[in-house]
Amino acid sequence: MAAAPKIKLYTSHLCPWAHRAHIALAELDLPYEEEIIDLSVPRTPEYLAINPRGLVPTISYNGELVTESGIVAQLLADAHPSHLLPPSNAEGGALRRARTSFFVDAYFSKVSSFSTKVVYGAGDVDAEALAPQFVEAVVKELEPLLQDAAPFFGGSEKLTQAEVLTGSFIIRLLAFRRAGLLPESFFAPLPEKAPAFWKWAQAVAAHPSVTRVFPEERIIEGTKARAAKLKAEKAKN
Ligand SMILES: N[C@@H](CCC(=O)N[C@@H](CS)C(=O)NCC(=O)O)C(=O)O
Numbered sequence: 058m059a060a061a062p063k064i065k066l067y068t069s070h071l072c073p074w075a076h077r078a079h080i081a082l083a084e085l086d087l088p089y090e091e092e093i094i095d096l097s098v099p100r101t102p103e104y105l106a107i108n109p110r111g112l113v114p115t116i117s118y119n120g121e122l123v124t125e126s127g128i129v130a131q132l133l134a135d136a137h138p139s140h141l142l143p144p145s146n147a148e149g150g151a152l153r154r155a156r157t158s159f160f161v162d163a164y165f166s167k168v169s170s171f172s173t174k175v176v177y178g179a180g181d182v183d184a185e186a187l188a189p190q191f192v193e194a195v196v197k198e199l200e201p202l203l204q205d206a207a208p209f210f211g212g213s214e215k216l217t218q219a220e221v222l223t224g225s226f227i228i229r230l231l232a233f234r235r236a237g238l239l240p241e242s243f244f245a246p247l248p249e250k251a252p253a254f255w256k257w258a259q260a261v262a263a264h265p266s267v268t269r270v271f272p273e274e275r276i277i278e279g280t281k282a283r284a285a286k287l288k289a290e291k292a293k294n
Contacts, residue, residue, distance in 0.1 A: 061088060062119050062136070063118075064117065064119075065117040066078055066089050066116050066117075067104065067107060067113055067115040068093060068113050068273075069093060070275070071276055072114070073229055074112075075226055076224075076270060076271070076293055077114070077127070077129070077222055079270040080216070080220070080221045080224050080269075081133040081141065081221045083132060083266035084139075084215075084266045094113050106173065107122060116129045116133075118136070120191070121161060134218050134221070140217065140227060141216065141217055141218045141221060153211065157210065157211070160202050161219060161222045163217075164223050164226070165223075167193065171191035172239055175187055175238075176286050177280075178284070181291070184239070184243075189242075191243055192243070196250050200253055208256060220261050220267070223261070227258050228268070231258065232260045232271075232277065236277045238284075
């Protein structure tokens with residue numbers, strides 16, 4: 058067996074993008090060291106030398122620095138072929154990778170903005186007007202792609218790259234509901250109108266690789282603080 062890679066993850070446990078890397082590492086059972094980057098203060102020159110954009114996550118993989126969560130997750134999946142994502146030269150692999158990418162793209166380009174607007178709009182957006190648009194987007198864009206979920210994407214019993222890339226956002230969606238940051242109107246129609254999505258979302262949010270790094274109270278506190286900051290900045294302009 059090949060030696061385990063030496064991995065260091067520069068992360069914040071509050072960040073959904075960094076959370077993607079944690080989910081992939083958990084699912085691939087890869088040991089890693091982590092360094093927590095405090096996002097509440099300016100980045101140190103040392104961290105800016107590691108990631109000039111100043112964002113988390115960054116991964117050091119056998120000494121090579123890679124940034125951007127989607128690319129970090131891709132590197133991990135490609136370096137460790139597994140149930141997450143087949144190699145492109147495996148039978149059916151290229152098509153499966155395309156289906157996975159399409160699902161992730163559908164979530165981020167067609168669905169996520171409705172909930173994000175409400176959560177970070179700090180009361181300044183009409184949540185009740187956005188809720189039916191969110192539900193409609195879930196029904197139109199995601200529900201058809203989850204018909205064979207078992208309970209994970211593409212008929213998989215185990216998490217896949219689709220969940221690595223969306224799971225941190227799905228678990229937050231449900232946590233924002235519990236915290237009252239998203240109204241019931243976002244969720245009430247889903248069990249009936251998008252039963253496959255609803256079942257999938259519950260399974261994703263309960264999976265140990267998704268819950269492993271998820272300090273819910275701190276995340277809710279941080280989300281409220283960020284929304285308040287954005288509101289104050291808007292009031293100034
Ligand atoms: N496109 C980036 C986004 C990463 C990102 O926005 N990270 C946030 C935390 S969730 C960050 O590092 N923000 C720096 C800051 O707030 O100053 C990725 O996917 O890795």
